[in-house]
Amino acid sequence: xxxxxxxxxxxLTEAPLSRVYRDMMEYDCAMLSGYRDDPFDDSDCLNPSxxxxxxxxxQMFKRDIGSANFARNKELLAALIxxxxxxxxxxxxxxxxxxxxxxxxxxxxxxxxxxxxxxxEDDFFNEIINLGKTFCxxxxxxxxxxxxxxxxHGTNNSEWPGLDxxxxxxxxxxxxxxxxMTKFRNRPMAFSIDEEMKTYKKLSRLERMxxxxxxxxxxxx
Numbered sequence: 001x002x003x004x005x006x007x008x009x010x011x012l013t014e015a016p017l018s019r020v021y022r023d024m025m026e027y028d029c030a031m032l033s034g035y036r037d038d039p040f041d042d043s044d045c046l047n048p049s050x051x052x053x054x055x056x057x058x059q060m061f062k063r064d065i066g067s068a069n070f071a072r073n074k075e076l077l078a079a080l081i082x083x084x085x086x087x088x089x090x091x092x093x094x095x096x097x098x099x100x101x102x103x104x105x106x107x108x109x110x111x112x113x114x115x116x117x118x119x120x121e122d123d124f125f126n127e128i129i130n131l132g133k134t135f136c137x138x139x140x141x142x143x144x145x146x147x148x149x150x151x152x153h154g155t156n157n158s159e160w161p162g163l164d165x166x167x168x169x170x171x172x173x174x175x176x177x178x179x180x181m182t183k184f185r186n187r188p189m190a191f192s193i194d195e196e197m198k199t200y201k202k203l204s205r206l207e208r209m210x211x212x213x214x215x216x217x218x219x220x221x
Contacts, residue, residue, distance in 0.1 A: 020088075023114050024143055028121050030128040031090060031141040033110040034072035039065060044156045045136040046163075073109060075218050076135055081200050082215030083127060086114035089194040116199065121145070129153055129164075134218060141169070 023029055080087045090110040115124040125142050132140040132155030139161055143150040150169045154161040161167055203211060 020112065023086075023112075025146050027086075027118075028115040028124045028145045029143040030113045030125065031110050031143070032076070032113070032128060032132050032135075032137060033108055034074075034076035034135045034137075035069045035108055035110075036072070036136060039068040039072060042136065044138075044158045046133050046156060069109075072135060073111075075214055076131065077111065077198070078211045078214035079131060079218040080111060080113055081198055081203070082211055082219070084117040084200060085124075085127075086116040086197045086199050088112040088114075088197050114197070115145075125153075129155055131218075132156075142166075 077087060088111070090112040091108070113128065115121075117124075121144060128140050128142065132153070137155045138158045139152045139154050141150055142153055151166050152161055152169055154163050154165045157163055200208065200211065
């Protein structure tokens with residue numbers, strides 16, 4: 001426990017220098033994931049029969065959570081890129097059981113999304129929220145341009161934060177290169193983000209065809 005807390009203190013005191021920070025100052029941004037603790041449980045989903053990326057029979061039989069979540073994130077990435085957004089891989093981390101003897105770090109594969117298209121803040125956030133609902137996420141994180149704060153928005157029927165409830169997160173703090181953190185219900189959360197940004201324009205013609213095919217399934221457009 002002491003080691004974990006010392007790592008967080010070190011993270012908070014290191015000087016910030018990150019492209020992620022510049023992205024936040026220049027664009028509306030967001031964070032979301034296609035991962036679920038149990039992708040086979042659709043009890044909290046808004047439209048279970050229409051949920052994107054339903055597990056295959058083989059995944060259901062084997063309870064292959066890793067394979068099911070990988071497929072979900074692949075479809076989410078295609079949808080985000082198809083919409084013209086910039087996407088960076090992110091690894092979300094938070095302390096479960098913070099300030100208890102059982103404290104442990106929990107990691108999740110996520111995407112840091114940048115509004116490169118320059119659509120309105122409301123339109124951008126609505127796209128993110130709708131994708132959060134499509135992928136039955138408990139919530140998504142919304143980061144308004146130029147703000148040093150963020151919001152968590154509920155996107156399924158889970159008890160907390162609750163569907164379409166929006167709560168303010170703690171101030172954003174920057175630590176090691178490519179990382180930022182905030183507090184969620186008084187628990188520190190950190191995000192390590194890759195420098196490489198994926199965009200539709202960077203894809204080859206064949207890759208664009210594949211992305212559009214996958215994205216059309218998710219976006220139904």
